[in-house]
Amino acid sequence: MPDLAAPLVEWYRANARDLPWRRAGFGPWGVLVSEFMLQQTPVNRVIPHLEAWLTRWPTPTDLAAAAPADAVRQWANLGYPRRALWLHRAAVEIRDRHDGVVPRDVDALLALTGIGDYTARAVAVFAYGDRHPVVDTNTRRVLARVIDGRSQPGPPSRRDLRAMEAILPVDRTTAAVVNAATMELGATVCTARVPRCEVCPLTDRCAWLAAGRPDTGDERRKQARYEGSDRQARGAVLKALRDAATHAVPLAEVVPDWPDRLQRDRAIDSLIADGLAEAVDGLLRLPV
DNA sequence: AAAGCGTGGAC
DNA sequence: TGTCCAAGCTT
Known part of the structure; x- marks a missing residue:
């Protein structure tokens, strides 16, 4: 496999968006809240809600002391309101089991309500700087195209973690950047609808581009109709x-x-x- | 393990 | 207008 890490890191240094949770000293709680909100909700819609949330509840213990109703109300129209309930529950668990400190260990994170493979590793990597593969829908699409030559990823699988692990450098700080860069590339360049291959740093090693960007079909489930549901x-x-x-x-x-x-x-x-x-x-x- | 779960923007 | 899509999770 060609080296993907080096061009990704270089590209990210020059092109990463300035997002709140990437600011120095944002903190594990801020990262955790941002990741909950970002589960299926677009970045631009999350940002104002995230800042309001952290102003109201600056620590897990603050949120744990609130009523679940307040969390659901504060969640407003972010969608999937169960996430508000789960985030509140996770805050209680962090207070009761981790002395109010967001855990660093992936298994401890996975044990919290509402945290799965993606969020657990995102917190461990982006908040604490540890070395793990972080795989979201953007990452899966980038790897599907660059490595597998497919236009869209298949359904999520444990294999995705191994595929990401395979391109991570040994150094954990650089590995964190590669994780973030792959997601960022998928979000802004290697997009689902209209990919901007002309500005992609991986054009000379992308299997999908080399194959002429074939439409290989979409194995994902289609969302059910919402109107009237x-x-x-x-x-x-x-x-x-x-x-x-x-x-x-x-x-x-x-x-x-x-x-x-x-x-x-x-x-x-x-x-x-x-x-x-x-x-x-x-x-x-x-x-x- | 496949289905269910919000909401709004883009085309 | 309808359809697709968005840093997933739980059961």
């Missing part, structure tokens, strides 16, 4: 709860105009099952 109903119910000035809404008055009554009730039940809502005395509210 149960997910949309859940979103509407939860927004109503977030916006409720009284913090508790009579069940009959929760999105009363929703076109499908059964679907609305299904949404309420599933939100309760997920711990995102509570029904008390005929009222619905966020979890206290």
Whole structure:
């Protein structure tokens, strides 16, 4: 395999975006919160919410002391509100099991609620500077193209970690830069829709480009239709709860105009099952 | 292990 | 308009 690390590092030094979590001294808690928010939510939408969140809860212990409802409300419209619940839960676990300090060990991180293979290694690498492969959707796309000559990556797999490990340099500081650079290249150059191969630092060693950028098909699952879905109903119910000035809404008055009554009730039940809502005395509210 | 889970922007 | 996409996770 050609050396990918060297051109990636050089490219990153000149082209990395100035993002909050890359500033010196941002801290493990800030990195952890940013990674939660970045799970499936675009960078530009995360930044203002991240800063507000860290101002309100500067440490895990601060968040752990808040009610889950406050976390869900502060999460606002970032999407996938279970992440707010999980982040709150992780903060409690960090307070109770790690003396309020974000753990550095990957297995300890993996044991926290809402943290998987990507987030655990992202924190260990970007917050603590340790040497691990960090693999997100950008990385998987870059490796799929450069190494496998495919236009899109297949479904996530443990093999992805080994593929990334294989291109990491030995030095942990440089390895961290290679991790960040690969993600950054996927986010800004080697993009899903319209790749900008003309400014890519890997053109002379990219299997996909060499093959003439074939469309090899997309093995990923397609997202289900959102309009009219149960997910949309859940979103509407939860927004109503977030916006409720009284913090508790009579069940009959929760999105009363929703076109499908059964679907609305299904949404309420599933939100309760997920711990995102509570029904008390005929009222619905966020979890206290 | 495949499905389910929000939201908004781009085209 | 509909479709795709976005630093994934849990069950």
